[in-house]
Amino acid sequence: MNKINNVSKEEIEVISEVSEQASRRNFFKKTAAYSMSALAAASVVAPVTVDANEHVKANPEDDPNIMEEKPWSLKFGDDVTVNLYGKPSPYEHNVTRRTTEILSSGNMRASIAVTPIQDMNGIITPNGLFFNRHHGGTPTIDPNQHRLMIHGLVEKPIVLTMDQLKRYPNVSRIHFLECPANGGPEWRGPQFNSIQFAKGFMSCAEWTGVYIKDILKDLGLNPKAQWMLAEGIDNSHMGRTIPIDKVLDDAMIVWGQNGEALRPEQGYPIRIVVPGWEANLCVKWLCRLEFASEPFYAKEETSKYTALKQTGKAIQHFYANEVNSVITSPCPEKNWEDLKKGEMVEIEGLAWSGMGTITHVDVSFDGGKNWVEASLKGLVLEKAWTRFSIMHKYTGKPMLLSSRASDDAGHVQPSVKNERVAVGIEGVYHRNGIHTWEIDAEGEVTNVQILS
Amino acid sequence: MYKSYHKKIVATTLFASVVLLGATASYASGDAKKARPSVINGVPVVYPAMTEKELKAAVGPVKASLSKSVKNKYDFNGKAIVDGGVYYPIVNGKRGAYYVNEKAHKTAYNKGKKATANEQKAWDIDVMPDGTGLPEGSGSVEEGDELYEEKCQNCHGDFGAGAGLYPRLTVGNAYEMQKTLMFQRVNPENDGPQRAFGSYWPYASTLWWYIKTGMPHQAPMSLSTNEVYALSAYILYINEMKIDGVEVDDEYVLDRKKFLKIVMPNVDGFEPKIDGPKGQDNARKYFNNPLNYGNGTRCMKNCYDGEPKVVRIATGLTDFTPPLSSEKTLPEVKADAGPVHAGKKVYDASCAVCHATDSMGAPAVGDKAAWAAVLKKGIDKVNANALNGINGMPPKGGAMDLTEAQLKEVVDYMVGASK
Numbered sequence: 001m002n003k004i005n006n007v008s009k010e011e012i013e014v015i016s017e018v019s020e021q022a023s024r025r026n027f028f029k030k031t032a033a034y035s036m037s038a039l040a041a042a043s044v045v046a047p048v049t050v051d052a053n054e055h056v057k058a059n060p061e062d063d064p065n066i067m068e069e070k071p072w073s074l075k076f077g078d079d080v081t082v083n084l085y086g087k088p089s090p091y092e093h094n095v096t097r098r099t100t101e102i103l104s105s106g107n108m109r110a111s112i113a114v115t116p117i118q119d120m121n122g123i124i125t126p127n128g129l130f131f132n133r134h135h136g137g138t139p140t141i142d143p144n145q146h147r148l149m150i151h152g153l154v155e156k157p158i159v160l161t162m163d164q165l166k167r168y169p170n171v172s173r174i175h176f177l178e179c180p181a182n183g184g185p186e187w188r189g190p191q192f193n194s195i196q197f198a199k200g201f202m203s204c205a206e207w208t209g210v211y212i213k214d215i216l217k218d219l220g221l222n223p224k225a226q227w228m229l230a231e232g233i234d235n236s237h238m239g240r241t242i243p244i245d246k247v248l249d250d251a252m253i254v255w256g257q258n259g260e261a262l263r264p265e266q267g268y269p270i271r272i273v274v275p276g277w278e279a280n281l282c283v284k285w286l287c288r289l290e291f292a293s294e295p296f297y298a299k300e301e302t303s304k305y306t307a308l309k310q311t312g313k314a315i316q317h318f319y320a321n322e323v324n325s326v327i328t329s330p331c332p333e334k335n336w337e338d339l340k341k342g343e344m345v346e347i348e349g350l351a352w353s354g355m356g357t358i359t360h361v362d363v364s365f366d367g368g369k370n371w372v373e374a375s376l377k378g379l380v381l382e383k384a385w386t387r388f389s390i391m392h393k394y395t396g397k398p399m400l401l402s403s404r405a406s407d408d409a410g411h412v413q414p415s416v417k418n419e420r421v422a423v424g425i426e427g428v429y430h431r432n433g434i435h436t437w438e439i440d441a442e443g444e445v446t447n448v449q450i451l452s
Numbered sequence: 453m454y455k456s457y458h459k460k461i462v463a464t465t466l467f468a469s470v471v472l473l474g475a476t477a478s479y480a481s482g483d484a485k486k487a488r489p490s491v492i493n494g495v496p497v498v499y500p501a502m503t504e505k506e507l508k509a510a511v512g513p514v515k516a517s518l519s520k521s522v523k524n525k526y527d528f529n530g531k532a533i534v535d536g537g538v539y540y541p542i543v544n545g546k547r548g549a550y551y552v553n554e555k556a557h558k559t560a561y562n563k564g565k566k567a568t569a570n571e572q573k574a575w576d577i578d579v580m581p582d583g584t585g586l587p588e589g590s591g592s593v594e595e596g597d598e599l600y601e602e603k604c605q606n607c608h609g610d611f612g613a614g615a616g617l618y619p620r621l622t623v624g625n626a627y628e629m630q631k632t633l634m635f636q637r638v639n640p641e642n643d644g645p646q647r648a649f650g651s652y653w654p655y656a657s658t659l660w661w662y663i664k665t666g667m668p669h670q671a672p673m674s675l676s677t678n679e680v681y682a683l684s685a686y687i688l689y690i691n692e693m694k695i696d697g698v699e700v701d702d703e704y705v706l707d708r709k710k711f712l713k714i715v716m717p718n719v720d721g722f723e724p725k726i727d728g729p730k731g732q733d734n735a736r737k738y739f740n741n742p743l744n745y746g747n748g749t750r751c752m753k754n755c756y757d758g759e760p761k762v763v764r765i766a767t768g769l770t771d772f773t774p775p776l777s778s779e780k781t782l783p784e785v786k787a788d789a790g791p792v793h794a795g796k797k798v799y800d801a802s803c804a805v806c807h808a809t810d811s812m813g814a815p816a817v818g819d820k821a822a823w824a825a826v827l828k829k830g831i832d833k834v835n836a837n838a839l840n841g842i843n844g845m846p847p848k849g850g851a852m853d854l855t856e857a858q859l860k861e862v863v864d865y866m867v868g869a870s871k
Contacts, residue, residue, distance in 0.1 A: 093783040098772050106607055106618035107805050110669070118778070136669065151572050159571060160564035167563055169556035188637055190765045194776055197769070217560035226732050229578060235672055237665040239578060243732045245526060245534045277535065288575055295726045296578055297655050299662040303619075306722065307745075308645055312634030315745060316654075316722040317735055320535035322745070333778055355537025356522065357548070362750065367760030371752045382540055382548050400760055406750055409524075409537045410516030414748035421502070421510035422746030424636050426645050430745065438762065451761040 088128075095119040097129055098196055103185070109137035109235075112179070114200035117326075117350065118333040122378060123174065123385040125203035127258050131279070132265045133179055133201075135300075136235025139285060143269040146233070148253070152291035155220025162269050166255065168210040173252070174384045176352050177279040178202035178321045180305060180429040187425045190447040195331035198447055199435065202352075204385035207273045208256030212289070213248050225291040229298070230272045233287035239298040240281045241317070242274060244291070250275050253286060276354030276383035277319045278429075280305055310424030320354035323413055324432040325361055325388070325405035336443030341396045347374075351386045353407035360406040361388035367400035367450045368415060368434060374403070396443075400450065402436040416449045504743070511742055512749035521548055534732060536739035579661035581727075583712045586660060590707035591682025593689045593700065599679055600686050603668050606806055606813060606844045612648075612690045619648075625692040626650025630717040650691025654722055656714040660684055670805050671850035681706050688714070795865030798858050802851035807866065813844055815870075823870035831867070838863050 058067040088095070097113035104111035112133040115125055125131075132138075143162045151157035182201035185191050192198040212228075221244075228247050231239040242251060252273045255262060262268040267284030274281045280300055290296075295317070306314040327349040330336045339345055351358045358380060362371040374390035388403070406412045414422065416433035423430075438448040518524060522538045525531060533539050540548045579585040600612075607618040614620030623629045629651035637644040649659055664680045666672050675683070685706035693700050696713045700706075724738035725731065738744050770776075799807070799817070806814045815822035826834055838859045841847040848854050854862075 090782050091780045094774075094777040094779055094781075096774065098774060098776070100769065100772050102617070102769065102771070104617055106616060106669075107808075109805065136666070136672065149567050149571065149575055151567050151576075157567040157572060158564040159567045164563045168561055169553065171550075171552075173550065185769070189763050191767070191769050193765055193768055193770070194772070196776070197772065211557065214557055214561065215563075218562050226729070231578070235666075235669075237577065237672060243534050243735060245529070245531070245732060245736075248528050249526065249539065276537065290576065290578070292580070293729070294580060294582065295731060297581055297658050298578070299658050299666070302653050302655070302658050303647075303649070308633060308647070310634060310636050312645075313721055313723050314633075314652075315724075317724070317726055318745070319735075319739065320537050333776060353537075355533075355535060357538075359517075360750070362752070367762065369755055369760065371750075371755070379549070400762065404748065404750075407537075408516065408519065408522055409533075410514040411536075411742065412512055412748035412750050414512070414746050418510045418512075418748060419746045422507065422743070425638070426636050432746075434748070438764070447765060449763040451763055452756045452758070 095129070097132060100197065105135075110135050112201065114196055115203045116196050116333075117200045117202075117328055118195050118331050120328070120350075123204050123350075123381075123387060124258060125205055127205070127260065127263050127266065130203040130205060130257070130263070130266060131177065131179065131201055133280075134234070134236070134265065134284070135238050138265045139234045140264060141233070141269060141285060146269050146287070148270065148287060148289070150215065150219060150289045152229075152289075153222035153225040153293065154216070154291055155222070156218065158219065162255070165210065165253065165270065168214055170208055170210055170256075171252070172206055172208045172256070173250075173273075173275065174204065174206045174379070174381050175273060175275045176202055176204040176321075176354075176383065176385050177273070177282055178324075178352070178354070180278040180280065180318065180321060182321075182324075183431040183433075183435075184428045186447075186449070187427065187431055190449050193332045193447050195326065195328060195333055195447075199326045202279070204352075205257050206259070207252060207254040208259075209252045209254030209270070209273065212251050212253060212272075215253075216247070221291065224293040227292050227295050229288070229290040229292065229296045230281070230283040230286060231288040231290075232267075232283050232285040234285040238283060238300060239296060240283055241296045241298060241301055242272075242281060243317070243319075246274060246277070246319070276321060276356075278305060278321065281319075305429060307423065307427035307429045309427060315423075315427075315430075318430055321352070322430060322432045323351075323353035323355065323358070323405050323407040323409075323411045325349055325351035325403040325413060326435045327363070327401055327403050327437060330401070330439065330443075330445045331437060332445045332447060335445040336394065336439060339394045339396075339443055341394060343394045345392050345394050347390045347392050347401070348377075349374075349388050349403050351376075351388055351403070351405035352384065353405065353409070353411065354383055355409040355411055356407045357382045358386040358388075358405055359408050361386075362404045362406075363388075363390050364402045364404070365392075365399050367436065368402050368404075368452065371404065396441055398441055399439050400436055400448070401439055402434050402450070404434050415452075417451050507743055512747045514742055514747060521546075531733070532736050532740050534736045534739065536742070577661070577665050579657045579664070581655040581657045583657070583708070586657065586708055586711065587677050588708050589677035589681050590705055591678045591680070591685055592705045593682075593685045593702050595679075596682035596684070596686025596689070597702075599675075599683055602841075602844065603675075603846055603850070604683070607669065612687065621649055621687055622690045623648040623651055627692075627717045630721070633718065633721060648691070649687060650693055650717065652718050652721070654716055654719050656684070656688075656711065656716060659687065660711065668846075668850055670802060671846070671852065674850065674852065681708075681711070684711065693717075793861075793865040793868065795858075795861035795863070798851075798854065798862045799865055802854065803849055803862060803866070806845070806849065817866050817869050820870055823867060827867065831863075834867070835860055835863055 095116050097115060099111060099113045115129055115131045146162055148160045148165060179201035183199060226244055228242045228244060229239050230242060253270055254273050255270050257266055262271060270286045271284040272282050272286055306316045307318050308314040327347060329348045351361045361374045363374045364371045374388040377387040377389045380386050404413045413432055413434050419433040436448050436450050438446045521540060521543050523541055524533060524538055526539050527541050542552050542554060545551060607615060608621050609615035612621030623646040629646045632646045635643060635645045660680055663683055685704055688700040695710050724734040726735055807817050810816040810819060815826050839856060848859060
């Protein structure tokens with residue numbers, strides 16, 4: 001027996017001693033011995049030979065990953081003090097936000113980083129992968145020096161510290177945040193052979209904060225107040241106008257995201273979440289709310305975030321991200337090249353609506369000519385990512401695979417052709433036409449659009 | 453002098469002006485709809501006008517099947533949902549799938565402190581179309597031109613024509629270019645709508661607010677009120693605009709009174725109408741009618757005739773950072789780059805915006821030849837230029853909070869990284 005196996009034996013002894021509630025003295029004695037030999041072992045980790053190999057002869061059909069011991073099973077891993085605020089396995093380094101220069105507004109401090117939705121599971125996006133867009137870089141704000149001012153058409157204008165803000169009763173809600181330019185580069189045809197860039201301008205998280213309506217109860221809101229300006233304290237001082245009806249419904253000021261504090265790039269210490277609406281309205285690094293009887297006409301609701309139609313008129317204050325969906329498996333990044341003919345495979349995707357809750361998702365295998373209803377899967381929540389799934393027997397024949405979602409407000413995703421009829425192709429924002437993947441005989445997946 | 457030069461530049465570099473030479477003949481002034489050209493120089497530029505019947509055929513009807521947990525009117529004012537969606541009232545202690553502590557949301561909470569008048573004044577930086585928030589002051593086109601060259605041209609290009617991926621501030625004559633907004637790039641060869649401040653934005657107040665609080669990009673809130681008036685005047689000038697019938701020429705002086713008389717050519721170019729006491733109700737009406745923005749139908753069988761018309765990627769965009777990969781591998785270990793220079797952090801934060809590449813006329817870090825030329829002046833002169841500004845670079849590159857010592861560190865870093 002080599003030393004490594006000795007350590008393993010010691011370890012087992014220690015664990016069983018603890019479980020048997022051995023005497024304290026005995027326990028410490030054993031642990032000390034164990035630590036000593038662990039140190040010794042760590043310095044002698046030589047090429048591993050294992051007893052099992054001496055007894056079981058590996059055959060060619062045996063997986064060497066099973067037949068050969070791995071170094072990580074024969075020596076210590078990191079102790080608990082390593083990465084006290086954890087991080088992903090280094091093997092997952094390709095699961096990351098990505099950017100491209102053409103989507104910046106000149107430099108990488110006014111740019112976007114898109115979410116790898118091909119790698120997402122369920123309906124929650126990890127905070128480190130959450131879609132990011134900023135207009136003047138990510139600031140590092142001292143929460144002790146940060147204030148929220150609420151003023152304008154209220155009887156009692158106030159200033160809150162972050163501690164005071166967190167004393168209001170909080171709520172936690174799962175909502176997607178979607179840039180209204182998600183899919184926007186593809187109004188005139190597909191451009192990205194990548195789901196991350198074609199549809200990854202969005203993410204979904206559980207947000208914790210306060211309803212703005214709960215703060216307003218004590219402030220004496222003037223009945224003339226129709227609009228609320230939300231403004232950030234970062235370099236861009238970005239502002240957006242929100243109608244009072246949304247403020248009195250479900251708009252929140254949040255400090256928590258998926259159980260932890262907002263990340264700096266998501267607005268630390270606080271941001272607004274306007275559920276279901278253009279994520280640009282969800283102002284980060286929030287410092288000020290001002291109520292007024294007239295809209296403010298901020299830059300990001302005039303020069304940008306307005307959707308120019310073929311009539312020459314532009315839709316302004318285009319609030320909700322309309323019902324939408326995309327198949328995430330397969331997709332260009334996760335193709336079907338490994339499938340065998342006759343194999344059963346799950347087709348899976350994401351559906352979402354800023355106007356309500358997903359009610360149906362239909363899937364087409366022939367470019368939108370005929371449709372079958374898919375199953376919804378997991379939690380189905382208002383203004384949140386919703387998973388759908390349908391089983392498919394892989395035939396190896398080329399196909400055009402599309403999804404089409406409906407919501408409880410009665411809206412259905414339009415075909416690309418009909419969306420163009422309604423608004424033209426120059427709108428930049430709010431594109432929710434049916435998304436299609438073309439799958440060839442080899443199982444390769446490409447981004448296409450159907451104009452039938 | 454610069455005016456004639458400017459005109460020349462606009463006529464030759466702004467392609468839209470040229471394109472429109474052929475098109476202006478088919479425009480009648482006034483009603484844009486009647487004058488709507490469908491073909492310019494033999495190329496279709498708009499979708500054919502559509503009747504409401506045709507539009508209705510393409511946009512599916514809204515068929516909401518409201519369950520008990522959903523309403524199409526708000527509880528608190530009885531009005532339709534402003535975004536065209538649904539409302540989730542609290543039913544049996546739950547809002548949709550979420551349990552709610554109803555008592556928590558019925559109480560008024562007295563928290564924080566009163567915002568003083570001074571505090572509100574300090575933070576109330578927005579400027580509204582009616583002049584709320586717009587201070588008294590003045591500035592001329594001439595002053596604006598000098599400021600522009602000093603502080604804006606690096607990013608926004610000569611005469612606001614844009615540079616790199618930074619936005620252009622003009623596309624030519626605002627009144628002519630506004631007419632291009634119905635253009636659609638139906639064919640790859642035709643020009644799309646020309647959107648810039650003059651041709652597109654509904655109100656000039658947005659320009660003033662944005663320059664004052666957001667520009668220059670690396671040094672926001674650094675311009676005085678008069679400087680913002682001067683830059684606004686210059687931007688009106690390069691958009692060839694008029695105020696109260698008077699052309700904003702190179703001798704124009706802008707002040708608050710004149711500013712409030714600006715009528716943007718595209719002021720009526722936006723829907724729904726959100727101004728006035730009916731503003732929010734107009735939005736409500738607009739978004740509850742999907743004919744305004746599209747909707748689908750839940751057809752299940754034989755939804756169209758013939759084979760699917762497939763559009764494939766013509767020119768794929770693949771310049772992704774980092775490159776796409778689904779491999780599960782350990783990341784490559786980068787060779788140790790040695791200790792980090794003290795000036796690098798400041799460089800990254802304040803200088804890289806202009807010095808990372810030569811696209812803005814500044815010597816790019818890493819460009820040996822450019823820096824060799826700079827260093828011919830001697831390092832003392834280079835340090836002095838960093839402090840006082842040179843050509844398009846403002847003093848301290850606009851980062852006024854940097855000390856002289858920090859500037860020297862940055863210069864040392866940039867010189868060292870360009871050897």
